[in-house]
Amino acid sequence: MTKSTANAPAPAVNEVRDRILETASELFYRRGVRAVGVDLVVEKSGVAKTSLYRHFGTKDDLIAAFLKREDLDFWSTWDRVTERHADDALAELDAHFEWIGERVGRHNYRGCPQINTAAEFPEAGHPARKVAEAHMRELRRRLNAIAERLAVAAPDRLAGQLAVLINGAFVSMQVFEPGEATGLLRDAAHAVIAAGRS
């Protein structure tokens, strides 16, 4: 709640909370959420356990916060690319596949946090699943907006196909040769767009 008074500029950033979340995000992503206990997060972030539980009521809340953070990060990268291509939807899509392909090709890339965490918590209704599902809907929504600018017969269907390509890229690190991801994805995207226009 923090009850920031009117005249005070309000610290806004909470250093301890941020340090916990950043450390947890790193550990969760690298080792998996279930494999990382709160004690490890506490130790690695050099913080008291009570502080962790003050800022995040339960571990599930911390996990959800982790996914929300990753979500924000992802869309901020996306938005930065979008801004540069307001006039050309195809160029925008190419640019997205550029950074996605580059990211997927990194040697220490461990897959999409949303997909990975959803796999760790199959039961419907789990806080982490809700964030992950919202992320998926948002992806489809944004691809829909792009598809509608591409003069295809069925934008919604094209958006679905592009979503499959992007999600597929996130779980196919194994099958890519070094450096081929971007070109391979982009060619596939162009192919389905061309087919959608015929």
Next chain:
Amino acid sequence: MTKSTANAPAPAVNEVRDRILETASELFYRRGVRAVGVDLVVEKSGVAKTSLYRHFGTKDDLIAAFLKREDLDFWSTWDRVTERHADDALAELDAHFEWIGERVGRHNYRGCPQINTAAEFPEAGHPARKVAEAHMRELRRRLNAIAERLAVAAPDRLAGQLAVLINGAFVSMQVFEPGEATGLLRDAAHAVIAAGRS
């Protein structure tokens, strides 16, 4: 080891082992591997814990056996489809997308066990990861064989694109409308094939 003597017909099937593996597979797939303890497997399969540990030395061994079982299952379905289309590679691919799309569209589908379990065990060298990685290589290998019969300029690249589509389908249950998966995937596959021929 079982040391089956020469004259004895050897029971071949081990009922207890099979029951454990089947129960574990069901539970692991439905609820996630890390979420299911050996005690639960023991209880649900109506078996003694000692029996579980006699047949599978550790839980990791049981997990690996689970993935190998799913792997066999997957390729046996694949093979059954392949047999019916020895003469027509495109028809074979269509048929594969048929059953994959159908499977992905089931209301209780929980994703590809290999991908899910790999997400649960990020550390390289884990027994479960090895099975999952072998599964991915096998997928690419088989798609390569199909692509080579399709008269495209770069079969290997096409195989990569098809692998992305298939893996993407396995993690995109959210984005599909009911019943649209097969058609959507098949159209995308046809598009990348056509592009590979031009």
Next chain:
DNA sequence: TATAAAACATACAGGTCTGTAGCGTGTCAA
């Protein structure tokens, strides 16, 4: 400077997890 909020440190409660030990029972083959 006085007071409240936040952070730190430590211990622990209560549960779950994997894996093992000990002992009795049924089965089958030599």
Next chain:
DNA sequence: TTGACACGCTACAGACCTGTATGTTTTATA
């Protein structure tokens, strides 16, 4: 009949997990 072996049952060791309780110290604000 005897020995080997698979199986079942119970209990438990030892580790790890989430979350809380207690008390002290720092920090910021009024």
